[in-house]
Amino acid sequence: MVTLVALLVPAAVATWLLTAGRGLGHRAVNRLAAVASAVTLVAVVLVVVVRPEVDRAWVPSLGLRWHLAVDGVSAPLLLLTAVLGVVVVLHTSDRPPVGGTSAAFHACLLLVELGALATFLARDALLFFVSFEVVLVPMWVLITRFGDAHRPAARADAGARFVLYTAFGSTLMLVGILALVSASGTSDLGTMAQAAGRGIPASTQLLVAALLVAGLAVKVPVFPLHTWLPPAHTTAPTAGSVLLAAVLLKMGTYGLVRLPLATVPDGFARVAPVLGVLGAVGIVWGGLACLVERDLKRLVAYSSVAHMGFVAIGLASGTQTGLQAALFANVAHGVISALLFVVVGGLKERWGGADLETARAALREVAPRLGFALVVGFAASLGLPGLAGFWGEFLSVYSAWSPAPDRPLALFRTLAVVAALGTVLAAAYALRVLRTVWAGDRTSPAIEDSRHTEWGVVVLLLVATIVLGVVPGPLLALTHDTVALLVGASR
Template identity: 85%
Template sequence: MVILAALVVPAAVAVWLLSAGRSLTHRASNLLATTASAVTLVAVVAAVVVRPTVDRPWVPSLGLRWELAVDGISAPLLLLTALLTVAVVVHTTDRPPVGGTSAAFHACLLLVEFGALATFFARDAVLFFVAFEVVLVPMWVLITRYGDAHRPAERAGAGARFVLYTAFGSTLMLVGVLALVAKAGTSDLDVLARGGGHGIPGHTQAVIAALLVAGLAVKVPVFPVHTWLPPAHTTAPTAGSVLLAAVLLKMGTYGLVRLPLASVPEGFARVAPVLAVLGAVGILWGGLACLVERDLKRLVAYSSVAHMGFVVIGLASGTRTGLQAALFANVAHGIVSALLFVVVGGLKERWGDADLETSRAAVREVAPRLGFALVVGLAASLGLPGLIGFWGEFLSVYAAWSAEGRPLALFRTLAVVAAVGTVLAAAYALRVARVVWAGDRNVPLIADTRSSEWLVVAVLVVSTIGLGVVPGPLLALTGGAVASIVGAAP
């Protein structure tokens, strides 16, 4: 029942808001969405603790089932999704949306949560694909209808690019899923993982893995199919940017684990060097773009491309350490990107834009709480030890350096490239801190963070520091499931 509650509550409330609740005031719709997301969070926590399963026929003639479960791979992402949905809904308490009704806005947030949770719960490959696609429509609405009110043309362009890229990726992923199911004779992800591609010829595994990796690379996103992400982040509302960075991107990396890595490991091993190279290029590309980017929100978006490069390098290494690193970095990026987008979105509201070339008052002087949160987010983003961003990046570099079973010289070179990427991260983080936090004057004044915004910022700051100091619980949560997928690899 807890799995069903986690899915039915946000879906039912979203449908009601869209169909019968459109006349509600902002406060009423926000209260309803807050209640629904809080109940969903409780249900998700219960599901992670109890680990129940749902297994019912869906399309018996095709062997498809409603198969839902929780394991160490999905548990951190389920908790992250549920927690951040509560955070973004609470964050909008004092911020009525611009561009449409509050009811439709909150309905889109809940539908994104529903689709993401269904994706992480799914244990059927076709059900996984369907749930994955559910998220795209409400996210498109958030970008095109509730995005930056001052840039309608850019909103439309960002929305169109988002749809075109993700639809292309979905097509490749669907072909790969259907090929995998046809060759393996089952769509059960657990059965596929236990089989490990047994009975599927190596060259066929390679083709399937290439299709799945190419399709999911668009969702991650991996260089060079990342260009839809910065415009989407720049124009999306703060809540949309948080869910896009912290939830939607994680669905792509989660798909890489569930589908090619676990189901066709031999084929994935052949594709992995290419994926790792693209991840390393993304780290450098994102870091260099951040060094010259003028728009602060777009800069955070490019930093996401760089950080997801560490995730794919960890996955491509084929080691237990690499997979652990990727899963930890997934959660770390979700929390840090959420913190940065909440802070940057707040600054954009106060400034009227996010242009780094405009001279402004030092945030540390005029808004010290907001300034502290910005520094914590930047420090975590550059991988400073003691904060959550350090562990995923450090372990990914280590996994690439010791990636036995892969072209060792290539992966060690990529490890060096990734390490250079951390230097670039330090450079652009210090650039932002110098311009925004340190500043060069004390006027004009801006309001410091307070009420619902401060509550969300405080929770994210505590999470960033807490999991950085004590990473053990998260690593232990994923350890058993990682060993079952990768086996005895170090």
Template identity: 65%
Template structure:
């Protein structure tokens, strides 16, 4: 029952938080206890590889089948640890604008419950249910708790774009799942992966893969389906931005691996050149926008489009190295994006905006506990060796240079060259931000300094900086975790 309880704890806590009176002082205790218990249970479930498999909806053949594996364990741990960090960060900050703290924390835990269900489930239809649970609470976080320095219409537009695009993606994904289940006769993801598309004609595999890649591509997001993301990140509160970057985007790429790559490999192979081109365009496009973007939160959002482009390129390569690179890049982006959004979100709280054109005092001199994590975050974002993002991006380019048999080698190597150009562009925008915000070039030395990070909030940021360094120096910690299951998935595909 531990696996089921792992999902139920944040779900029940979220319901309690949304139901208690607004003035209740118990919200902090409920959220903290629930997030700590969930994190502890997740460690136990992942270490012991616990599993539950019982019939749930007999008429539809849907099983309550939850189990971690090497492909999902890192994502499960990332989700629970970041949720705990978000809860601590929220409890030690100012009261949220737009609603009660209990509502905000309830939405955070509801997103956690849906994400855990998505990463644990072994049933395709249950996967869709878990995926959909996160949408409404994320909409609430953006719409009600978004940037109140902006007009209400701007918050409504950002929230509306988020829900429109993600529901469109969900619809396409659901059609693809139903098509797959109808033609295969089962929704069991383990059975589907073992069959690796056997019995499905090539045209059917291509159609299913196209539906799944389009639907999940909106969630990743893949260029040019990314237009909802910068607006959502810019408006969302810090908690919403961290969840959006570090959890929701990962659900999209995880879905591509679990639903498309594992179950319709021939269809994915046929569409892989298109996937590779879109991924590399996202890398270059996102970097170029970051070179001129004035809003710091929006800049970090566009950098996410670029980083997820490397994950998409790695998946398109079709090799074991490419799958490992995609899984590693997923976690790397989650850690770095969480770090940057926490720091930038706290700065925006004090600045009142994240406009880089406003002259401000240098963080290096006035708030070094803000400045140093910001430098680490952008150094990781540019792929500096020794920090976590380097391995995901380097391995993605290596995998694309030597794609799986059947892929157009020349096209993929052109994509590698353009991806390397994207890494150079990333260095340019990272240095630009560090020059303006940390060293204060063009700033105003007489401007009021920000209050430096202290206490629990500083501890959360330091933990993420530590993860950035540890995983950058010891990438084998993640690569070894997923190696066997990634190899098994691709071997099943090739039989």
């Protein structure tokens, strides 16, 4: 029952808010959403600890099952999603949404959490697809209705791009899933992972892997399919940006692991070099874009494209180290991006904009708390040792330097060098931002520093960023056994 509680609580509360709770005030809605997200977090923790499994007939005539389970790959992402579900609700406690009712806003937050949790729990391929798609509508509403109130045209454009790109990715993913199920004779992801593509012709494996990688690359996003992401981040509310970067993007990379890598490893091995090249190009492209970007929130969005490039290289390497690097980088980026978007969103509200060319007071003088959080966030983003971003990037570069025997060695070592150079670009744009926003002696116009609930959220994310950097062992140990099984099954 604890697995169902983790899904039914956000589903029930979101449905009630949309149908009967629209007349409630912001504080009442926020308290209800906070209770729902807290109960969901407790249920998710129990699910990760106990590891129950739900396996019931869903559509018997088609052999589809309501199959939910947890392993070392999904457990960290379940915890990340549940924690950030609480974080975004707490962060909005003193910030009534603009553009619609508080009930609709919080319902969208809970529905995004619901879809993400169901995606990470699903062990049926079509259930995985349905769960994935649940997230897209509420995220679109957050972008187009509750986004930047001063830029309605930008909201509409960002929402249109989000729908068109993700719908295109969903179409490719669905075709790939149907081809995979047809070739495997089952929709059970566990069964397909154990078979590791045996019995499926090489040409079919290649076709399935290409369709799935292409569809999920839109969701990650991988260069050059990333152009929907910066506009979405720029216009979305802070809570929407946090969920988009820290949860929605992780669903795409998780799908790459759960679908093509695990089920058609031979086909994925043939597509992997292309994925690795695009990941490396994304690292450089994202870093260069950040060097010239004027909008601070858009800059953080471009940095996400670069970080997802490290994940793509780790997955493409075909090694156990590379897969663990990708999974660690996934969680680390979720925490770091959440921290940066909370801080940058708060600054945008205080400044009335996020243009780096506008002269502003130095954060170290007028808002030292926000300034400190911004420094730590960008230090973690560039992969500074001792912070969360280091381990995923370091292990990803290492795995590219020593890829699986069936990967082209010269190509992947080139990718390792390019990825390492990408960290130099990250240092350059981080220093550019901090020199512009944090350094200096200017003390006007003054802004209010972070406090109360906002500061509590920032402190929680700061602690997580530091703990993941100093003590990476528990997370690596959590993923180790499942990663060993996935990589071993594909050999």
